[in-house]
Amino acid sequence: MHTNLEYKAEFLNPDMPEIPYSILNLGPTHPATHGIFQNVLKMDGERIISGEQTIGYIHRAFEKIAERRPFYQITPLTDRLNYCSAPINNTGWYLTVEKLLNIEVPKRVDYMRVMVMELARVADHLICNSILGVDTGALTGFTYVYQYREKIYEIYEEICGARLTTNMGRIGGFERDFSPKVFELTKKFLVEFPKVWREFENLLTRNRIFMDRTIGTGPISVERALNYGFTGPNLRAAGIDYDIRSHSPYCSYEEFKFDIPVGTTGDTYDRYVVRNEEIWQSLSLIEQAIKKIEACEPGVFHADEDKYYLPPKQEVYRNMEALIYHFKIIMGEIEAPVGEVYKAVEGANGELGFYLISDGGRSPYRLHFRRPCFIYYQAFPEMVQGQMLSDAIVVMSSMNVIAGELDA
Template sequence: MADQLTNSEHRFAKIVREQTFEDGRELSVLNFGPTHPSTHGVFQNILLMDGERIIDCDTTIGYIHRAFEKIAEHRTFYQITTLTDRLNYCSAPINNMAWWMTVEKSLGVEVPKRAQYMRVIIMEMARITDHLICNSILGVDLGAYTPFLYVMKYRELAYEIYEEICGARMTTNMGRIGGFERDFSETAWRKIDEFIEGFPKAWDQLERLFARNRIFMDRLVGVGAISAEKAMNYGFTGPNLRATGIDYDVRVAQPYSSYEDFDFIVPVGQSGDTYDRWCVRAAEIKESLKIMKQARDNMPQGTYHADVPDYYLPPKEEVYTEMEALIQHFKIVMGEVPVPIAEVYHAVEGANGELGMYLITDGSRSPFRVHFRRPCFVYYQGFGEMIKGGMFSDAVATLSSINVIAGELDA
């Protein structure tokens, strides 16, 4: 049995044996995870407890490590897309677009304005669905289930839009090098307009139930707080960093896909606690809706993909009827058209923060090296410090508010 204990459990067990209190109470070791219901993924937190108060914490990952980066080094560039959308599966299209933009950067491809605006609409919708899940599930973790139901209708609508665009709902494999595989259909545009028009009303209902709710605020204000300095030292980005008062957003700091064309603000908090993280995400949802509406109203004319025949898949109807198109499709998918030698890093503002793709190519059919900068992996390192001294019930709320997605954490 002793051989099955982790180093943390050995260390905490020693503390439990050696620690004595005059009032007779004892310390204990509690495994928080690695099962899913309260840990939001397959990872483990080993807690040293004094009653219900957390004295110390060690975090453990690696339970579902899938070796995405190493697999990517043995796949062609088109085949890697299906790995990226399994990182943060709550906002998969952002991962897809980040990968295509990284490959386009290595190729020097200029994407048409229309395709860039189309990408912005999809990425902001994905950000909304991700924040929607985070903020509504935080309520569920505290025992408030009903508001979650108010907004799930629109997550379903977003998935219907994805399905109309690319045929998939959750793991989307959306887009192509240079843009999209096809223009959005009339049905897709109609559903996008329906989303932009209808979702704010549903979100306002959820906000009215939560934002100034005394029980909700009592459970979140001052809980799981982290200072701006510590957040920066840990490498926090995204809403978890902005909740501390730092307004870093990749869309503003290093604009991509024409984000410089859009008028929006970067919401920030002040205290870096669980309530501020909830409020920042709630405000970002409204800003994303503004961006979607601007992109929809000002959609440029033109083509939906760049003119890069060596890397852009030919239309399906041609693949099915013309030998030359079938051969070209085969060459691209199987990597017979190599990517030039390059070393690039490209970052986008993922739903959880800076999502970066580091790519080294050596001229072959597969990347020489791929590294995904997953925001979850970075900020989860600070979770143990954020919950020390708090109650166990507060640890659940804190973990929910930082929005750890196991696929992005444990790639």
């Protein structure tokens, strides 16, 4: 197969007689790549000599669009970054704006956010690990655990009405309080899911075939991982315990008790095991969060910020001030303070940062998303060099590269 791209990779040794290497286009729409990625691989038989990625197939210019939108309308854009864990992106954006606007949110809101963020993390890791099973040839586990992502989406639906691109919450809190059914569903999930996940782990973690396929596949050393800007589970698999939840806690994470799993070799198996353990930690965090929410005074679900938080609709119809604030917020009359903010949250696959420059207008002067996928996907050719083609597929799915986040 040939590509129309000018291919620049060098031969290993220029003195060597030219071996007829073949060029393989993996993607853009290959069923095994889970998204629109193109990899132009230079192959010697089934070994990968070098590779080059082409990205940008679903680039949607979010940073440009964000420069014309008021803050609350940017949330739907963040949904579409890592669409497997949209609530984390939403909350990260709210935290950035709240940092700029100096809004203190009540403790109960923090715990509610922790609850939805950890649910999102479970959903994200669940997909990543079960898809890794699919790519090594084990479809059963995937079909079995996938219905539990559905259960998580049912919880989202109960909280905000949406399932995939959630647009959950508002600046300063949530749009409405969690209904009793949310807690009911979550508690049911916490009872049912661990059994299923334990069974899934039994299928894969000590499975001879799975271990042979993943141990030593796509390893990366600590130094290279740091140099490549790795964050999240991929960095922890290489052996650095960098987790923003404990490094610079947000949303009262300092009050929670959780462990940070680390790997040693940074290969596919380590990434898988680290994600598995993070699911268990997340489940424990959800449980702690529910306990903390129940200990709080009920009915508090947003900060008392008239200027930025929409008043309840019945107030708008009866009350003059509420009507004025509603009008001003909707029309974008409220101006943000001048300032520069960088805020990062621990997304499901790394440090999701928002760099916001406000010049005092209704929308940001500049908004930059620090997308973890975009930064660590660069290391892919180095990680698969010298490995088999089938390993490249496994490495890619274990890195959890999400097309929406990659291309923004």
